[in-house]
Amino acid sequence: MSRSLPVVQFPPEAPRPVSAGSQATVFASPGDLPSDGRTVDDFKPYLVALNLTKRCNLKCAHCYLDATTRAGGGSDELSTEECYRVIDQIAAVNRGCLLVITGGEPLVRPDILDIARHAVGAGFMVVFGTNGMLIHDHVARQLVEIGVMGVGISIDSLNPDTHNAFRGVPGAWEAAVAGIEACKRNGLQFQIHFSAQPMNYKELPEVIEWAHQLGARVLNVFFMVCTGRGEELTDITPGQYEEVLTFLVGAQSQYPDMLVRARCAPHFKRLAYEKDPASPLTKAQGYMGGGCLAGTNYARVTPNGDVTPCPYMPLSAGNIRDTSFVDLWEKSDIFDSFRYPKLKGKCGDCEYSDICGGCRARPYVDHGDWMDEDQWCLYTPKGGDKVKVAFNVPMHTDTVWDEAAKTRLNRIPYFLRAMVKTGVERHAREHAIPLITVQLMDELRRKRFGNDTPVFKVP
Numbered sequence: 185m186s187r188s189l190p191v192v193q194f195p196p197e198a199p200r201p202v203s204a205g206s207q208a209t210v211f212a213s214p215g216d217l218p219s220d221g222r223t224v225d226d227f228k229p230y231l232v233a234l235n236l237t238k239r240c241n242l243k244c245a246h247c248y249l250d251a252t253t254r255a256g257g258g259s260d261e262l263s264t265e266e267c268y269r270v271i272d273q274i275a276a277v278n279r280g281c282l283l284v285i286t287g288g289e290p291l292v293r294p295d296i297l298d299i300a301r302h303a304v305g306a307g308f309m310v311v312f313g314t315n316g317m318l319i320h321d322h323v324a325r326q327l328v329e330i331g332v333m334g335v336g337i338s339i340d341s342l343n344p345d346t347h348n349a350f351r352g353v354p355g356a357w358e359a360a361v362a363g364i365e366a367c368k369r370n371g372l373q374f375q376i377h378f379s380a381q382p383m384n385y386k387e388l389p390e391v392i393e394w395a396h397q398l399g400a401r402v403l404n405v406f407f408m409v410c411t412g413r414g415e416e417l418t419d420i421t422p423g424q425y426e427e428v429l430t431f432l433v434g435a436q437s438q439y440p441d442m443l444v445r446a447r448c449a450p451h452f453k454r455l456a457y458e459k460d461p462a463s464p465l466t467k468a469q470g471y472m473g474g475g476c477l478a479g480t481n482y483a484r485v486t487p488n489g490d491v492t493p494c495p496y497m498p499l500s501a502g503n504i505r506d507t508s509f510v511d512l513w514e515k516s517d518i519f520d521s522f523r524y525p526k527l528k529g530k531c532g533d534c535e536y537s538d539i540c541g542g543c544r545a546r547p548y549v550d551h552g553d554w555m556d557e558d559q560w561c562l563y564t565p566k567g568g569d570k571v572k573v574a575f576n577v578p579m580h581t582d583t584v585w586d587e588a589a590k591t592r593l594n595r596i597p598y599f600l601r602a603m604v605k606t607g608v609e610r611h612a613r614e615h616a617i618p619l620i621t622v623q624l625m626d627e628l629r630r631k632r633f634g635n636d637t638p639v640f641k642v643p
């Protein structure tokens with residue numbers, strides 16, 4: 185993938201971590217519980233990005249991994265056996281999580297399909313973050329046969345010249361679109377990733393419409409963190425950021441059968457709440473997706489085995505060559521600092537800090553303090569009461585769930601559970617359905633997503 189094609193966006197890999205351990209100890213207070221009612225049991229990884237190679241067939245200007253050429257990649261990349269081992273270690277913490285296999289461009293790594301097969305065999309949902317250029321019918325068929333659930337392909341403009349210039353290689357746009365067509369022909373689910381930048385953000389309405397016509401189930405709009413090769417780029421301004429997010433808050437309602445989401449823009453939640461405190465998109469209504477899950481439910485493994493809270497944050501909790509993923513996930517002070525955050529500056533003062541909290545990577549790459557305020561947010565806190573997260577709040581309803589439906593509901597990651605529960609109960613109420621069953625849940629899922637499992641909706 186040329187890089188930032190993160191399926192759910194993974195961050196970059198930059199310089200090796202500072203001595204973050206001591207800093208984390210200051211931030212973390214593992215004795216306190218988060219104010220939204222979560223417990224340590226809720227701090228499972230639900231999303232892990234495996235950046236398995238720095239090799240890439242593109243030269244994107246914004247590459248967070250500073251990925252190298254197809255021939256390069258470095259001798260310190262995890263071996264096939266080491267990849268198997270880390271996948272097995274992640275399975276020991278939560279085999280129900282979504283694994284995003286990416287790079288660089290993962291499909292240039294010769295053993296990548298073996299690694300994907302191992303991950304599917306271990307029980308994971310597996311998706312690829314790719315630039316799509318190497319997906320032909322044969323590759324798409326192999327991915328389907330292995331059980332890969334889908335791919336995320338980046339398109340930055342409907343103008344091929346603009347996309348190609350940004351990706352650094354002529355023909356990149358045409359090859360990516362050919363890859364999408366190969367996915368469609370072979371029944372491989374795909375989603376479109378759009379990186380909002382100064383040169384393309386005004387194209388967003390047309391890109392959303394195009395993705396919808398193409399049959400994408402998900403359109404993710406990624407907001408860059410200027411790190412890796414993107415360090416020298418100009419990010420969109422806070423004002424442009426606000427403009428795009430405000431547009432996105434309204435865009436979802438126009439496309440009921442396609443998820444349109446902002447990624448790595450936590451103050452999307454604040455804007456949605458300001459527009460409508462009852463918006464189903466906010467954590468105040470129980471929808472935890474679309475916010476920042478770094479370190480609480482999200483981790484990234486770099487090509488050489490460092491484990492970080494998210495792809496845009498080169499803040500390593502340790503390396504899986506020295507310490508197992510299980511220990512890093514469960515015992516690291518760095519991860520604890522995200523679970524029991526002590527936010528500073530205006531994010532600390534903000535009445536929206538529980539439902540937003542800002543991006544932690546931006547202050548980190550700017551000056552090393554990941555608990556500092558997110559300067560890409562224009563909001564000035566007004567000093568009112570904190571807006572509360574509706575986490576695990578019992579809902580007042582007469583609707584009855586049968587045991588199998590309850591079990592299914594409880595298997596849904598906590599950050600999506602309240603949203604699913606509310607939606608199913610609303611439907612049952614409106615149609616006078618007295619008992620919620622697994623069959624009803626399946627029917628509603630099909631109505632929204634067709635026969636495909638909507639794996640990409642995760643955070």
Ligand code: SF4
Binds near residue numbers: 195449478
């Ligand atoms: S800290 Fe959170 S919002 Fe920021 S880049 Fe990482 S995952 Fe995204």
Ligand code: SF4
Binds near residue numbers: 454534536537558565
């Ligand atoms: S000030 Fe911080 S917590 Fe408040 S809305 Fe902005 S980013 Fe979110």
